[in-house]
Amino acid sequence: MAQSDMDATNMVSLPALLRRNAANFGSSAAFREKEFGIWQTWSWSKALNEAESLALGLIELGIQPGDFVAILGRNRPDLYISMVAIQMAGATPVPQYQDSVAEEMEYVLAHCGAKFVVAGDQEQVDKVLEIQSNLPDFEQMIYLDGRGLRKYDHSKLHSFASVMENGKNSGQNSKSTLKDRENALTYDSTCVMLYTSGTTGRPKGVVLSNANIIETAKTTCEFDDLKKTDEIVAYLPMAWIGDFIFSVGQAMWSGFCVNCPESADTLSTDLREIGPTYYFAPPRVFEMQLTDVMIRMEDSGRFKKWLFDYFMEHARHVGGNILDGKSVGFGSRIKYFLGDLAVYGPLKNTLGLSKVRVGYTAGEAIGPEIFEFYRSLGINLKQLYGQTEASVYITQQPDGEVRGDTVGVPTPGVEVRIGDNGEVYYKSPGTFVEYYKNPESTAETKDPEGWVATGDAGFFEEDTGHLRIIDRAKDVSKMSDGSMFAPKYVENKLKFYPNILESVVFGAGKERCVAFINIDLSAVGNWAERNNIAYSSYQELAGHPKVLETIQSHVEEVNASIAKDKMLAGCQVHRFLVLHKELDADDGELTRTRKVRRKIIAEKFEDLINALYDGSSSIYTETEVTYEDGRKGKISATLQIKDATTNSVADLAAQ
């Protein structure tokens, strides 16, 4: 786009990008949201108008440069627009995870000293009101959806519409203040502050500058040729850097449209209606979709099932190659074409992925079967590797060089090196400024030359130059006999079974490995239904002897596959148990991005780990759980402990 190149040099902040877009293609769609059953559109000009009014409204409310404004709520155009408006007014937006409980929120809001809060609805407003006595800096709150708030004390509460209205009617004074503050924004001003999910300890506030976000958006839009005609669906938490880069950074840079679903429950329908061309989902979402498809195929008629199996088998062989443009026989192409008519096309349509031109997954390792499944359908799904501190991108896979076990080559502009201990380091234009109010951690993570430690262990493949990640560097350790212990590696293999939702493997410094397993309620529940197995709760199903048998067979298959790898053969799971509750972020066992918090789990379920090692065949345990509304309760259960067969490397060699 010639126009954007022309004035690219002045594009030093999000408000500047918004103004450029409104000037260059003001009538194109910037945001859409489904509301009242209809997709409502915000054009770039409307988005700019709203942002200006809101920024003026915030100034009227007394916002000062350098203030922090927390954003709480699900993905909505008004919230995205308010992030730009906040920047216009000289302040910094701090998006939050909308499902975090009040006490988690309290830490973050108190840490950044947020003076203003923009909340989506009553639920979020209630959370802030609950903790406001511990937030000395908190001054005003703005809400979008006023339902249920009519009788609240409005001395600190304002509706979004009223703030905008005030902004529109504000005097010349505020307008010139706004102009001054906007002009004062530079490439080095803070663009956004995002809190890391904190696999270890308290969340840290990552300060990202305009340069970080805009430079990253620029190079990555070029990398995948993202244009203003692209469409994305924004459904991942706004507090996550990925959503900020995709739905704000890249969307503002290339001018594509961000679509917000009607509610979390309608996501699949909304995806189908929009048909995004650029799509991101963590492996979990792909896993759940695949599980869902498989369950529905199990329930379908014999002919449909046969048709599905037949063509999917064919797709497994040639689908990926066709996508990569490799040579495939004429007959196979014809057959793939037929399969596309009968199975792949309709399936992609059902998943809402028909139009996906560029798809990414990241955050965790994705199962090779799952990855191949989507690619074989003709969906250009790729992997990238990144973190909040890098404004996401460290490495990514170029078209045609996509593989399940690597995370690609360094993104343009990013330098990557491997440390002596195998840890991955990078240096890039997207490298964060600092951890807010935490110079020690900043110094620990980022050295004076700008190299950042990722905390992940990995290596470059010599022949392809692709990076492979093994595990978190600090999780990789030694077992008592000195062999390597990489829990994530084993857990991922276990999680690739649809029946297993989550697993945690222990074994550092021990002779043998043991595992906790969480079953996937939808997959196992469906299986139980088909086999006439009655159950009343998650706990009961998890303890069912037949379920344990199935899980045992999965564990043993994983053991067999691990045994083939000499370096990691020691990580085979000797004993395991199926947990009586789902690991949950509300109980602190997972992070909000659903990563396992190993240490906390080990402390909380110490009795279970001991039982796994002391040879007992069952154990009684009581666990405290937190309900969604913050109340606590206790569940107790007697868990069966199972032994799994393991294979010695020597046996396999003999075979």
Added chain:
Amino acid sequence: MNNTDDYVTADGRTIGAVVMEMKNITLRFGGVTAIKDITFDIREGEIRAIIGPNGAGKSSMLNVVSGFYVPQEGEVFFRGEKRPPVKPFEVARQGIARTFQNIALFEGMSVLDNVMTGRLTQMKAGIFSQAIWRGKAEQEEVENREICERVIDFLEIQSIRKTPVSRLPYGLKKRVELARALASEPKLLLLDEPMAGMNVEEKEDMSRFILDVNDEFGTTIALIEHDMGVVMDLSDRVVVMDYGKKIGDGTPDEVRNNQAVIDAYLGVSHD
């Protein structure tokens, strides 16, 4: 106590003027007297609960309010005027809507279509113009659809908008019924056991919605409910019935401490 003035309850809340007044109602089915000489009123903007043990005559009372039963004795005043015996659809036009104890939805139709039936009394286009779908009929449908969509959004049932009702679980069906009643934009909403058969979570959701309806649209609500916890938390005033008679009337606290009510619920010794 003046009928047109605001009224302050014993626990200090202010509620509006009388909307509906039942005076000395007696209802008989042949030899059975379901309701004996009951008098009570419903005030603007309040949540009014009717409680009582099984067979106390609560549902009959609600049916008298909705105009479905015509009492043999007594008078019903609606907005200060005596109401003659009317057909249920006329009651609906006056701005009274209800839900049923046993769900009465059209099972084969989608949620949206069911909710749209709540707008039926407001549709004026003739059968012919509806059939050819031109002009007024189309415009009317669009307007009514918008109102229904607001209700769907309000009750958070967007994800089942197109789902046939027969495929929904019980708790959601109850919510769809509430949606249909709300779609007619009632001034007075009658809920016959809105929480019967629900689990704790569903009850919490439903309570939230009832409060929100009352708060957001200012709808006056009369409800029958068995769950005492819910009734005491939700309602502004409570009428207690037993064997067709009124044995208590007042704020939840007043009713809770009323000896007749305690006896009716816990039983009383006969020695």
